[in-house]
Amino acid sequence: MAKSFLEELLPHQVVTQKELLKAHAKAQKIIKRASKKANQILIQSNFFHKSLKESLRQELKDAIGKSVQAYQKELEIGIKKSLVDLQEIIKKQLKDNQEFLQNKTKEQWKRIEKDLTDYKQQKKLEADKMMETEMRKLVSETFIKAMPESMKEKLLFEALESAKKDGFFKNI
């Protein structure tokens, strides 16, 4: 094939140009490949991003779900514990109140019993005294009525002599 004029004049340049073209083509290839790769990376990245986003969302959802579950569980435990505590408090309070009432009732009952016993005793004493007085009166009436005058005189003078002996009639 015949050499062009330019090839004739500038052989060296032609070679360079060829080489340049060659290099250019190679560069183009590299760029294309790089671009392709970049695209692939971008696509992958995009996919990865999407996947990551999805994964994160899922994880977040799971975490929230778990948290909610944990919270619910904790809440349930807390409520159960509170209920148990409350039951204990109420039970204790009820027991205390019951004891307090029992003690008060016992105390009141004791007081009533004592008052009743005192009242009974007092009434018994009064009745005994009344009985004694009545008996004395009855015996006295019966006895004294039946007593002869001589005995009455004796009784009276014995009392007077006794008083005299005790010094009753002295220093008056």
Added chain:
Amino acid sequence: MDFSKISEQLVTTGQVNDLLGELENVSESIYLTGNKFSSTLKKIDIRYYTTLVGLLEKNDKKEVLEKLIEEIKNIPVVNVSLSFYPSFQIVEKMSDWLEESLGKKVLISIKNKQELFTKVEIEYKGKYIKC
């Protein structure tokens, strides 16, 4: 003026109260006209009448009555509580016994307290004993 014949007749406060009432009536009738005084005087118990008339005849009537009332009122009293009422004879004996023991004339006031049974309470000039 000697009232001993009158006072020695007195044994109980009951007798004294009766006599004082009669003497008050006599005292009030001293200056009354007619025979009102003598008729009132006649109402005086026979035990004291003769002695009193004798004294009234010899002395001022008002003075005699005032002094007699005063003397009777001043006779001390012995209060005796018993479960029975003793006979007057026993009270008289008691009066003699007390006069002898105390060395002076006293009047006896008897009170009935059945609850005393065989006990006797004696009270004299603020002193008290139960025998």
